[in-house]
Amino acid sequence: MYAKETETDVQQWFLACSAGDIPQDGGACVKYNDKQIAVFNFSRRNEWFATDNLCPHRQQMVLSRGMIGTQGDEPKVACPFHKKTFSLKTGECLSGDDCTITTYPVKIEDGFVYINVASL
């Protein structure tokens, strides 16, 4: 049923954690080498997202602890420090500031969360 993944494909997808580790409609932080990635389980929309854990506004490693929600139809996360909000899809700042966060492809297979780290 599945096309066989090539070796590079396998290397690009990092097994982050079990899907049950990330709270429903919330997020948690995953360590990948010396990088920190925020993973969000937007269960209400049945969507998963992965972004930088660093809020670019004050350089704080906290986005995974932020609240998620939507603006119009755009899924977003709000930084706990100053409530700057970022699109979970594009990483664009939705509260009018001049900064963005990087987003990463994420997939769920057999109950595990995989993050595409090709760009890291």
Place this chain on the structure above:
Amino acid sequence: MNTRKKIVVVGNGMVGYKFCEKLTARMQPDQFEIVVFGEEPRHAYDRVHLSEYFAGKTADDLSMSTLEWYAEKNIRLHLSDPVQQIDRNEKTVHSFHGITESYDYLVLATGSAPFVPPIPGVEKDGVFVYRTIEDLDMMQSYAKKARKGAVIGGGLLGLEAAKAMLDLGIEETHVIEFAPRLMPRQIDDQGSAMLRSKLQELGLEIHLNKNTSEILGDDCIKAMRFADDSYLDVDMLVISAGIKPRDELAKLSGLEVGTRGGIVVNSKLQTTDPEIFAVGECALHNGMIYGLVAPGYEMADVVASNLCGGDKSFTGYDMSTKLKLIGVDVASFGNAFSTTPECRTIVFEDTVKSIYKRINISNDGKQLLGGILIGDAEAYNMLLQTVNNKIVLPLNPEDLILGARGGAASEGAGVMSLPDDALICSCEAVSKASICEAVIGGTETLDGIKKCTKAGTGCGGCVPMVKDLIAGTMKAQGKYVRNVVCEHFQYSRQELLDFIRLEKLETYDQVLDKHGKGDGCEICKPVVSSILASLYAETANKKPVAQDSNDRFLANIQKGGTYSVVPRIPGGEITPDKLIVIGEVAKKYGLYTKITGGQRIDMFGAHLSDLPLIWEELIAAGFESGHAYAKSLRTVKSCVGSTWCRFGLHDSVSFAIEVEERYRGLRSPHKLKSAVSGCIRECAEAQSKDFGIIATEKGWNLYVCGNGGSKPRHADLLAQDVDKETCIRYIDRFLMFYIKTADPLTRTATWLDKLEGGMDYLRNVVVNDSLGMGAQWEAEMEQLVDSYTCEWKEAVENPEIRKRFAHFVNAPTEKDPNVKFEPMRDQVKAAEWK
């Protein structure tokens, strides 16, 4: 062939930027090629609000736009590169870095420089001017070693600079003014006296009629000497003695400049070379330099429209102004200084509240000519409109500054009664009609109006009027104006609470599915969670992801991403053994400790994963959550009371503990603070609390709706000489009434301000039970009190909940390596953020 005309703008300050904005908005696509030279390294920023830089705003916050904006508009921007020469024959400009650009039209927006009087010693270290972010950065680093500061100049900018000094933490700040009064251009002697006493109360030393003759010191400033041979020791000085138009480039190019500076322009803002314009503070129009931003914007607008084929003229500008100086309202409008026999004046002076108001009225009593407001400038917008639109005055014009007295308070038709062409936003020249049309067109929020009309985006002074216009226009259309929670719920908090209570909804998702739309956000989630907690005595552990981040982790997040821990210390009473436990825990986990304002001990710098370990130890020693992270009851402060104090009437500590233990954990629209004082000396400061209790000979007095914070308000007396049980009953009712009706994040003081009928109504509801809700509210409160649990105890005892407190979900024992501390006074502090 390129047929585009080319415009070069010299200067990228507020007015230079506004010119670009107005021009690009008006012109045909590609009509002009635009090149901008700026001397400063930053693109244009808001100089009017410069002092907010010290109050926490960043350079980015102050920025007028982004570099992307210039790119989008195809504007070539050369920063840190002042134009040094204009060749009017060749029609080219040459910059400091050697760039040559040709032009068809040249716009000079070179602004002004601070005027520095030739006082011997001005070159010494520690002497500053106050105009650019770089000036501020230099002041900031110097201020660290300065204790006493002074500002030369008691005008508008000088007082702003003095505020900046206060913000920088200078212990003693002096304002030195040469004239016999403060803000000599805007206000009269009486107004100045009132402003002076108010500013002195706030910690500024004001010296009038003082002429600085020398600045003393070796390399650094040490002291100032004055013409009257007096001295003042200072470590730091800011000179803010006026502005000097930057006309040197114009002069060099042979353009006419005024004898006292300024580039001479006509009503089209053309200089003596018709293809060169000057706008803003560098322009001299009709013998006048305009040192405010609004006329500069008007000039930019005139030039931009005329270049696009318009025919506008600049005919001078109203110098009316309203500002908040160090928290004191100051306004001056129309002809502020007019006196008899040209007019009649009405003056109101209240030395208790430090309010001074003066209005000048035409001799026939029909027209308002101008006036001055100190201490309370709420009426400014309406008064200015009355002057500008020549609105005929009412029979008792004193009502304009005193409000109608006797009979029902007349709200008046207010802004809605203004003529359509009344200028509401003078910075952006937006009329009442354009705002109302936008509202009718469907733009019904302040942000929307700001975006589509630009009203309120300049100094922001007109924002209250814009809000009133939005509400008034919507009302006139028969629309119901209400405070909806956010885009996901078209209901107020009170309406949501009623739905949840009547329909017995239990989770955030249920509420969203039933009454909302979309997938929620960081505004409505905590609101609904707080309502659920208030109704069902839920702790924050039930649905942590729907809680504000601090409630999710049951601690206050601090700089660097660590948390602070505050155990409850009811009434501020603690045993030596418990103190030792706090000390040991703090030592073990490397925490910084500090006594809080609410008589507790705060431990800072806890890693997320250490929180359950810390709490396990605290709980074992008999502590419980202090809810310092929650919108709920914080502390009930107390003085030592009759058990030890020779003045104490009753045992305030025991009562405070009783009150704190009754309402601990009570979730509410905002935080709640309380205090109990044992006598009228009020050592517990109960009158600054949401509810405060003071012992009397006959019982207890209950005060409500006070708060400290940015807008301090004393609490009002709700009930007098009542016994303990009655006092508790009234507090039960008061709190339930507040919890059920307040908007989100509204403290009791603001709630009372918005409550129709005010304190009299509240007293009727709480004391006289006019709504007949008393018994029900008391029963509901009793239930909340009975079902209280410590949410930290709940958390440490449940392994599932404990998992929440890991920084890395895939490495739960590892801490965030980015957390950094720096040593300070034998403890640690968070590393400074960027």
